[in-house]
Amino acid sequence: MLQTTALQFSYAGSRAFHFPDIATQKGSPLLVLGESGTGKTTLLHLLGGLLRPQSGSIRIGDTDLAKLSGRSLDQFRGQNIGIVFQQPHFVEALSVKENLLLANYLPGKKLDPSRAEDLLQKLGVSSSSAKSTNRLSVGEQQRVAIARALMNKPRILLADEPSSALDDKHCEAVVALLREAAELAGASLIIVTHDNRLKSQFDHQIHLT
Amino acid sequence: MSLARLSWKNLWARPWATMISLLLLLLGVSIISLLLQLNEQLDDQFKKNIRGIDLVVGAKGSPLQLILSAVYHIDNPTGNIPLKEARILQKNPLVESWIPMAYGDNYKGYRILGTDWSYVEHYEGMLREGAAWEEPFETVLGATAAERLGLGVGDEFFGAHGNVAEGEVHEEHPYLVTGILSKTETALDQLILTSLNSVWDIHDHEEPATADSAHDDHEHDHEHEEGDIHDDDEDRDITAVLIKWRNPMAMMTLPRFINQETSMQAAVTAIEINRLFDLFAVGITTLRGIAMAIVFISAISVFFSLYNSLRGRAYELALMRTMGAGGNTLLLMVLLEGFWLALLGALAGLVLSRVGMAILSSLAEDAYRYEFVWWNLLPEEGILFIGTLVVGLIAAAIPAWSAYRTDISETLRGGAS
Numbered sequence: 001m002l003q004t005t006a007l008q009f010s011y012a013g014s015r016a017f018h019f020p021d022i023a024t025q026k027g028s029p030l031l032v033l034g035e036s037g038t039g040k041t042t043l044l045h046l047l048g049g050l051l052r053p054q055s056g057s058i059r060i061g062d063t064d065l066a067k068l069s070g071r072s073l074d075q076f077r078g079q080n081i082g083i084v085f086q087q088p089h090f091v092e093a094l095s096v097k098e099n100l101l102l103a104n105y106l107p108g109k110k111l112d113p114s115r116a117e118d119l120l121q122k123l124g125v126s127s128s129s130a131k132s133t134n135r136l137s138v139g140e141q142q143r144v145a146i147a148r149a150l151m152n153k154p155r156i157l158l159a160d161e162p163s164s165a166l167d168d169k170h171c172e173a174v175v176a177l178l179r180e181a182a183e184l185a186g187a188s189l190i191i192v193t194h195d196n197r198l199k200s201q202f203d204h205q206i207h208l209t
Numbered sequence: 210m211s212l213a214r215l216s217w218k219n220l221w222a223r224p225w226a227t228m229i230s231l232l233l234l235l236l237g238v239s240i241i242s243l244l245l246q247l248n249e250q251l252d253d254q255f256k257k258n259i260r261g262i263d264l265v266v267g268a269k270g271s272p273l274q275l276i277l278s279a280v281y282h283i284d285n286p287t288g289n290i291p292l293k294e295a296r297i298l299q300k301n302p303l304v305e306s307w308i309p310m311a312y313g314d315n316y317k318g319y320r321i322l323g324t325d326w327s328y329v330e331h332y333e334g335m336l337r338e339g340a341a342w343e344e345p346f347e348t349v350l351g352a353t354a355a356e357r358l359g360l361g362v363g364d365e366f367f368g369a370h371g372n373v374a375e376g377e378v379h380e381e382h383p384y385l386v387t388g389i390l391s392k393t394e395t396a397l398d399q400l401i402l403t404s405l406n407s408v409w410d411i412h413d414h415e416e417p418a419t420a421d422s423a424h425d426d427h428e429h430d431h432e433h434e435e436g437d438i439h440d441d442d443e444d445r446d447i448t449a450v451l452i453k454w455r456n457p458m459a460m461m462t463l464p465r466f467i468n469q470e471t472s473m474q475a476a477v478t479a480i481e482i483n484r485l486f487d488l489f490a491v492g493i494t495t496l497r498g499i500a501m502a503i504v505f506i507s508a509i510s511v512f513f514s515l516y517n518s519l520r521g522r523a524y525e526l527a528l529m530r531t532m533g534a535g536g537n538t539l540l541l542m543v544l545l546e547g548f549w550l551a552l553l554g555a556l557a558g559l560v561l562s563r564v565g566m567a568i569l570s571s572l573a574e575d576a577y578r579y580e581f582v583w584w585n586l587l588p589e590e591g592i593l594f595i596g597t598l599v600v601g602l603i604a605a606a607i608p609a610w611s612a613y614r615t616d617i618s619e620t621l622r623g624g625a626s
Binding site for chain 1: 221529531
């Protein structure tokens, strides 16, 4: 599904990150573990198409993300990659449902309100569909953010530090939720974190050093 | 979901900043629009009524007052002049047309003006109903006067003395309405017109002891000849004469002749009205400068409002990029926010200026019986409208550009920490 080779990136004036090659298989979530400063967020942004690597390739299906730019990169990202950030953010002027539909609109896809309702229901937040996003609890916000990431049936679901701010109980629940959601949408789940509690829950792991 | 809707919602997600920008825009646009309208209306009213009148001859006094009273009917007359003297001008070869007028009474604030039918013809007045006056105390009403006074052909009314509605009422002589004119959009609309004889007669009856009373019987013999003025009206007074000269050369000689050789005063309309406009111009220019400054400040306010909101929304914008929005989408979104502000401000400003004009119009009507046409859109207002939109877009341009250049990765790192 996703395959990287010889990925390399450096910020101006600092040492280069060389990332190990990554390959995901369908149905097998990947955990990327790393302490601060190991290029964790950089890798996430590279995989998400938010940064462009200096060298190497990122293949998703038949497309090399590293070769896309401009509008085609924006569109590819919007349609194929769902990202769940550590802190859920939304377009505050819009309601929950409108935020989900925005995920359809921005990469130029047809609006799919029934999928929005469906996802909200499956993630247990259908009652907040018409609410303003800042009226939700943090847990609800996270669920809505996951629903939004899945709106375009992405091939990859990237999660950035989903559990680091949570206690043990909620940590497990969130990881379970992400696995379930990825499975539901047929997406490959990649979790990037420094949270060692997740170690035991994944067969497929990569450690950044 | 569309960009237009999204930008609209973004605006109202921070209602206070939006309202302040809007208020400033609205204020600037409405003041400019009001000034444009006012200028246009004054210009229009003044020019329309003065057309074809080169010279106003009346009693000595302020020339501007003479013109304001005799042409626009918004001031008191300077006094009376002897008809005999005014007649000299009628025979002057430089004079093309000569319209006599005498102020009589008023009815509920609408002036009753004694004149002859050439006055109506001058303003291209047409009878909508009824017929011209023939006998004394028969009147023809201007369209607005008839409408506001609720008078129709065949109705009778009593005039009150002078120009004051509360003046002494002449109860012995009712006026009869014989005709009503169609609207001309000139001073004619707010007048009650009658023959010169009516004006003379009513005051003869009132003052039987004056020298004029000797003429009374004599006078009545001739009244049946369509109110024409005859040489035996020699001792009569009138208020003013409106003169159109045969060629502009008359301007050099005629006013000087009248002012020096007669007891009368000649006021050249072009000179006096230009002087009046110069007075207005100072005020209008000042106000226009203030309004421009307000529009400028509102543009800055739009700029800061958008700029601030974008700083607060940086993470949101980066998020939209991760969801597949292109940089140009964000650029357009912010430009649209500026556009909405300007559009709303411009529309509300034009509406407000109309409300202002309606109020001014009703004030002017109460005070001077003049109505403004306030609902039509001037070409300059079209320019003002488009100009405001451009100002809005320019104010939004810098914030829009910074939205366009949002560095997704960097913004997300900043926001997450």
